[in-house]
Amino acid sequence: MAIAPGQPIPAISVKHVTEAGVADASTTDILGTGTVVMFTVPGAFTPTCHANHLPGYLLTAEDFKAAGVDKIVCATANDHHVVRxxxxxxxxxxxxxxxxxxxxxxAKATGLDRDLTAGGLGTRFGRHALIIVDGVVHTVNTESAPGEVVESGAPAMLDALKAL
Structure with a gap:
C-alpha cells in the first residue's frame, strides 16, 4: 500500500545528489524539514522522465519557491553515478x-514502487508526486497510465500547493 496523507516519511538510507556532490543521507534528513515537493520517476534518462517530467519542474522551480516550497526533490531507483x-x-x-x-x-518502503522486470528494469519508482511538510505527507498524486505526466507534473503540484 502506498504512503498516504498524514503519514511520516520513513527513514531509509539513500544517496543525496546536490550541486555540492553526492552524500550518504537518510530520507528524513532530505525530506523532513520545511515544505518539500518530491516527484518520483522510473529512471534517469528514460524517455518520459527525461523529456517531460523533470523539465516541467525545472521550468517552474521559481514558481515553487514563490509558492513557499523550500526544496524540490526527484527520487529515482538508479545508482548515484547515473543520477549525478x-x-x-x-x-x-x-x-x-x-x-x-x-x-x-x-520506493518499496513508501509503496511507490513498480515492478518493471518485464522491461528489464527491475523494481523502480512509479510516477508520483508528493507534498511533504516537516516530514509528513500532505498530498500524493499518482499517474494512472505509463508514460503520462499529468497528475504528478509540475502544474498539478502547483495547483495542489494552493489547496494547502
Whole structure:
C-alpha cells in the first residue's frame, strides 16, 4: 500500500545528489524539514522522465519557491553515478535535489514502487508526486497510465500547493 496523507516519511538510507556532490543521507534528513515537493520517476534518462517530467519542474522551480516550497526533490531507483550524470546533463543541480535509491528500498518502503522486470528494469519508482511538510505527507498524486505526466507534473503540484 502506498504512503498516504498524514503519514511520516520513513527513514531509509539513500544517496543525496546536490550541486555540492553526492552524500550518504537518510530520507528524513532530505525530506523532513520545511515544505518539500518530491516527484518520483522510473529512471534517469528514460524517455518520459527525461523529456517531460523533470523539465516541467525545472521550468517552474521559481514558481515553487514563490509558492513557499523550500526544496524540490526527484527520487529515482538508479545508482548515484547515473543520477549525478542526469542532473548534470539537464542542468538541474542547484534547482532540484535528487535521491538516488539504487536498491529501490525507499520506493518499496513508501509503496511507490513498480515492478518493471518485464522491461528489464527491475523494481523502480512509479510516477508520483508528493507534498511533504516537516516530514509528513500532505498530498500524493499518482499517474494512472505509463508514460503520462499529468497528475504528478509540475502544474498539478502547483495547483495542489494552493489547496494547502
Amino acid at each position: 550524470a542526469w542532473a548534470e546533463a539537464t542542468e538541474s543541480l542547484g534547482r532540484i535535489d535528487f535521491i538516488a535509491d539504487g536498491l529501490a528500498e525507499f
